[in-house]
Each structure stands twice: as C-alpha cells, then as structure tokens.
Amino acid sequence: MIATAGHLLLSGAFLTSLIVMGLYAASALKDNLSVERIANRMWYLKGVLLLLSSAALVYIIMTHQFQYYYVWNYTSLDLETKYLFSAFYGGQEGSFMLWILISCLVGVGLIKWTRKPYKAPVMFVMALTQFFLLSMIVGWDLSFAKIGASPFRTIAQEMPNAPFIQANPDFVPVDGTGLNDLLKSPWMMIHPPIIFVGFSMMTVPFAFAIASLWTKTYHEWIRPALPWTLAANLSLLTAIFLGGYWAYETLSFGGYWAWDPVENASLVPWLIGTAGIHAMIVQRKSSRAHKASLFLSIMAYVAIVYQTFLTRSGVLADQSVHSFVDLGLYGQLLMYILVMTFMGLGFYLYRYRDLPSPQKESKFLSREFMTFTGSMLLLILGIIIIVGTSSPIIGRFFVENPTPPEIQFYNDWSMPIAIIMAFATVVGQYLFWQKHTWESLAGVMITPLLLTSTATVVSIVLGEVSNIYYMIYIFAGWFTVIGNSTMLISLIRKNPKLIGGTLTHIGFGVLLLGIIASSAYTGPLLDQRTASYNARVAAGEVYDEEGFPVTQPREMFSLDLNRPTLVNNEYMVTYEGYELSDSPRPGQQTYRLRFESIDNGRVFYMYPEVYPMLTTSSRTNIEWSVDPHVQTGWMSDYYLYVAGSKYVEQKNEELEEQNRNQDPLVSLQEEADERQTIEIGQGESIEAGPFSFTFMNFTPALEEELPDSTQIGIRSLVRITHTPSGNAFDVEPLFAVYTEDEVSYTYSPPLEIERWGMTVSFTRIFPESDTIELTVDGLDMEFEEDWVLIVAEEKPFVSVVWLGTFLLMGGFTISIFRHWAREKNTEEKE
Helix, strand or coil, X not given: CHHHHHHHHHHHHHHHHHHHHHHHHHHHHHCXXXXXXXXXXXXXXXXXXXXXXXXXXXHHHHCCCCCEHHHHHHCCCCCCHHHHHHHHHCCHHHHHXXXXXXXXXXXXXXXXXXXXXXHHHHHHHHHHHHHHHHHCCCCEECCCCEECCCCCCEHHHXXXXXXXXXXXXXXXXXXXXXXXXHHCCHHHHHHHHHHHHHHHXXXXXXXXXXXXXHHCCCCCCHHHHHHHHHHHHHHHHHHHHHHHHHXXXXXXXXXXXXXXXXXXXXXXXXXXXXXXXXXXXXXXXXXXXXXXXXXXXXXXXXXHHHHHHHHHCCCCCCCCCCCCCCCCCHHHHHHHHHHHHHHHHHHHHHCXXXXXXXXCCCCCCCHHHHHHHHHHHHHHHHHHHHHHHXXXXXXXXXXXXXXXXXXXXXXXXXXXXXXXXXXXXXXXXXXXXXXXXXXXXXHHHHHHHHHHHHHHHHHHHHHCCCCHHHHHHHHHHHHHHHHHHHHHHHHHHHCHHHCHHHHHHHHHHHHHHXXXXXXXXXXXXXXXXXXXXXXXXXXXXXXXXXXXXXXXXXXXXXXXXXXXXXXXXXXXXXXXEEEEECCCCCCEEEEEEEEEECCCCCEEEECCEEEECCCCCECCECCEEEECXXXXXXXXXXXXXXXXXXXXXXXXXXXXXXXXXXXXXXXXXXHHHCCEEEEEECCCEEEECCEEEEEEEEEECCHHHCCCCEEEEEEEEEEEEECCCCCEEEECCEEEXXXXXXXXXXXXXXXXXXXXXXXXXXXXXXXXXXXXXXXXXXXXXXXXXXXXXXXXXXXXXXXXXXXXXXXXXXXXXXXXXXXXXXXHHHHHHC
C-alpha cells in the first residue's frame, strides 16, 4: 500500500513538472506575474509530492519489504540502520530520487532570491531538467513504450519470466542481496548527497545563461549567477575530495585518484565550472568575455548530463568499477543530453552575433588576458580528460573492442597544463590587483622567485629528486604557494574579504606539491629478506626456472604469527592474530599488526580487514576484498592491507573440497593418512612431520572425569612443539579402563588443539616400559603456522594533498559570501 502510494506520488510529481514547465514558459513569454505565482505554488506542490514519495521508499527499505526489487537488490536483514538509510540512494533509481529532491530545493531558493527578468526563464529551465530526471524513475509501462524504472516496482514486474515467479507470482524473498560491501563506509554515506548538491547547483548557471540569451540581457545575469556557480563548484570539489578519501581508505590500489572514467566524469564539470567562474569574473570586472561566460556555463552543465549518460547508460560498464548497470534508460539518457546540448548551444549560436564583443583585444599584461588564459587552460584540461574518458565509445567507430587509455595518458597531459596554470596564477594575481609593465612586474617577482628557488632546492635535496621534469613541477608548485602568499598578505592588509581567489590559488599550489610527493615518491615497506631479494633483482642476479632474468621486484612480505620481523630498518612488526566478525560485513577478518619503532620504542597498531564480497561471490568461488588501514601522520602515512592469509587460503581450499566430487573410498584413505599412532617412552621425544612430541610424565586424573566402574584412570603430560615456529602446547590426554556388564572398555577422549587443527588421544599404555601410545588426527605433513601476506607503503605528505583541498574549499567559501553579499546589496538598492 505504501509503495503503491509512493509510485502514485512520483507519477503526480512527474505530471506536475510538465504543468510547472508550461506555466513558467507562459510567464516568461508574456511577463505574466500571476501565472508565475501559480507556477511557484505548483513547484512547492511538486516538492511535497517528491518528499512523500521519498518517505515511502525509505519506509519500505527500513521495513525490509523484499517483494520490491529495489529493496531486495540493495538491502538485507543484517544491514545496519545507517546503511539501510544510505541504501535509499545506493542504487540508480534512489540516486535519481535524491538528485531530484535536492534540485527541487535549489528551485525553492531560486524562487525566493531570483529577481526579474530572470526568474521565470530560469525556473523554466529548472523545470525542464526536473522533467527529464523524473522521467528516469516514473516507471510508466505504456503499451508502446516504457518510461523510466520505478524504485517501487516489484520483483515480479522486474523479472516476470523468472521460473520462481512463474511458479509463484506472489513470491517474497526471505532476505535481500545486500548493499555492495564497498559502499559500507561513512564516506560513501556523505559523498552522494554532496555530489548531487553540486549537480543541482550547477544547473543554476546553465539556467541563468539560457535566461540571459532568452531576455537578451547579456551582462546583468553574471551577478546573480556567480554565487550559485561558486557554490556548485564548492560542492563538487567537496564531493571529489570525499570520493578520493573513500578510495584511499577503502580500495587497495594505494591512492586517492585512479583516473577512473566515472572519477573523470565528476572532475570535468568542476574544471569547466571553474573555467566559467574565471570568465564570469572577467566579464563582471571589465565587461569582456561575455561569450566565454555563457559558453562555459552551458558546457559545465552539459558535462554533468554527459557524465550521467556515461555512468548510467551502461556504456562504460566494462571500463569502470563505479558505473551503474543499465536499467534500459539508454534512450532516455541520450535524449536528455541531446536536448540540453542543443538547447544550450543552439540558443547560444542563435544569439552569437548579438553578444557583445570587446572594442580592442586585451594586452598581454592585463588581468583580463591572464584570467581568461587560466579559464582556457582549465577548459583544455577538461576536454582532454573527456576525450580520454570517452575513448571506449569513440573507439567503437574504429575497432571492435576499444580499451580506455592508460593512466599515463592523463598524467602526460595534465602535468604540463598544471605547470602552466601554476605560473599563470601568480602572474594573474599580481596583474589582477595592480597594473604592471614588464619592468615593474619583474621587480615584484624577485622576492617570490628567490624564495621559490630556495624552497625548491631544499625539496630536491631532501627528497633526493633526480627527475628534471619533477624539479620543474616542484618549482611551479612552490612558486604558486609563495607568489600567491605574498599577494595574500597584501590583500589581508587592504581588505580580508578579497582573499578568496588568492587563497584558492594557494590551495592549488599546495595540492600540486602534495600530489607529486605522495604519488611519485611513495616507497614500499619491506622486510630485510624481501628488500635483499629486490636488490638482487635490480642487479640482474635473479633468474627464473627457464634461465631468464627476473625484472619484477616483490611488493609484499609475509609475517608469521607472533614472530617479530624488522621492516625497513625502522619497525619491528608483529602479526598478533585476527578476529572474525559478521559486522558490518559477514565473514570479515580484522588482522592485528603491532608496529614498534626501533629508535624510540613508539608503538602503534594497524587493523587491515579482509572480507568475502557476498554480492559477487558464488557457491563455487569466493571473491575476497580488502579494507586497508591507514596510519596517518603529519609528514607521511603508512598504508597497509592484507594480500593473503592462511585463513583465506584455508577457506578457498575448503570450498574447493566441497565442490570436488570425490570417491568416498579416497576420502577415507585421506583421513587415514592424516591419522598417526605414536609410541613414546617417558622422557623421550619423537618427531612426526613438523611436530615434536615429548612425553614428560604421568599425572593423576580427577575422579569426576572418569567413567563409572573405572579400573585404571590416568593422564599423560605431553608437550607438542611446532618445530618451524617454536610454538608449543602442553596437553594432558586421558586414558581409562572401565567395566560394564563384566566387559572391559577403554576410554580416551580426544583433546583438540584448534590452532593447529589437530586432536590428540591417549589410546594405550605399556606399564612394563612406561610407554604410551598417542593417536593423532589431522597431522598434516604440510602444516603451516598462521601467516599473512602484507602490502605496505609509506606515502609522504598525503596530508598536504588534503590541506591543499581544504584551502581550495576555503577560498571558494570566502568568494561565495563576498559575491552573495554584493548581489544582496544590488537587490536591496533596486
């Protein structure tokens, strides 16, 4: 009932969006204020319908109504409440719902704060985008077509031809498949809402650009649009940071950015949006760059729609681990991007001749030229990334199975552009706030250049940098930080409200330094044996079985249980065991590793995790995933994960044995092979496989431990030692002889040594020689002590990456307040 109401409410919101779009269009064309007021009320109504529909979806998720496909596909009974709530936007349909809700709230803000003549045209564009987004989840099954995929559809509606549905149309699963284990992270609870705030807000400059072209007011739109554009970019930057930090903390590739297609698709709108901000500032300051401001505002939102197409249409399903599965929305998504692109660029080209053009070109040494240059560099970088991301689609015109470009493609293009941008930020800031000639500019640059040279030399020496390219990159980073910092000091003295852009540029420079330090100079943590092996590999002294030289160094090392190992000549690392838990993931192992500094004795622990990916595992195969542990520090981070363990190996072997159709006689023979009897005299030691058994003495047995009518009852104290590790256990197995119905029986209960998978029984006694017989089950000749394989790295100055990001956020925030206050003052004067 609740789900049916949710679907009807969603359908009502879809129809309302059509009405709202028509009303705002009529108001914009006829300048009719009364129609606009009705449209505003209808917008509020649509918001209420969406809110109630979302509440219905949350309700069926929280109450585990697995007859609905969305609930079954993304939740399970064991899912924690916080992750049940995040499952609301964990799937494609729910994430569309969240995007629409936030966009509706942004529309409420525009209704309140947008003044004439822009309100009606802006809201028409907002309503149009809402119409397309709602069409993705309205879930109408018409006779001639299907429109969208409803989050309220049942399993029977989703899979009508499934045998279990045909046998029982009212079938309700007992449990759901669960949320993807990688998404069970606090960071992924926060990341999606913030990125959808960015997507929704980036609609606003697009809407203002269309409204500007509609009303032929090509300059005034900048003032109300600029604060929204800054806020959109701040939200996207925050979302990118959260996504990067999630990847760093959760995934095992060892970094915060992998140039994944979906990562790129979220970065490009930010780059183009930032380029648009630079163009807007030029237009506001000097009435130039009207064409660039409009074009970039349009393209920033087109980039968002395009990344939505890449993410949700299934075209990159084989290239990206983040991509959603195809819900049959390919045609609708394609229509969405085509309409937005043709409307934006078509209107832009239609009005192109009417757009203001400067009377004369800007001088090279002018704030207009340098700011516009920065804008174009950002756009070029965005285009390059989009081309690389889209290469699997473009390549289909030329080859059958195109592959995405290597990471090096993006590095090779982005690094030189970043270096040029770094120099441009400093020169641009000096020219933005002061007029300079070549001579005066050279004069004010002397101090920053001297300080930059000093900082660069120190960095090169301390970091042992030998790559010339990296040296130039480091110089550019320091020049950005120091050059903009000198301007920051000047602006603070003049007016602290003006420092937003300068602080953003400082953050960019800090980010560059953090990226080069944390990526190019990451070093592995290895034990002495592995380090020596790698040194011999580097010297060409190691050969494989066929006589060819080995060129690949080892990147991991092993630790045996409770055996301290020296790592990097810095720490004694001890593997202290693991704990099994079913929360938040069933079958999760948390490994405990103790690090003790050999210099100062400082001790810290790391707790990497390994768990089976239930959503991708099967009865015949377990897909294991890892959750790294990061020990953060001011100067460097230690990044570590478990690449293998005895527990994981045993579980894999158990599964293989279960799946193997063995001959029962063979199984019995294998069990017999693992059982051995050992005759051992008092004080004697006997080797059996990797174990040593020492019969130390007889000990008395307690009366309550013995059967009734016991004639003989005694224990033997036996020490069992695992020879390779030196670990030992003392056991006291019991041997008793008792009578029942005048018949004698022996009683020798087995004692289990769980750690070794072994049981020991005291099965016979030879009084005349003080000799006993032990029967040992599970005596595997290939037994190994508990162990783990570790991949660990030291990542210098990752904290600098986060610091640079925070400075960027701070600069955007200051600029938002400054431009918002200016817009409010302008509105009050009018």
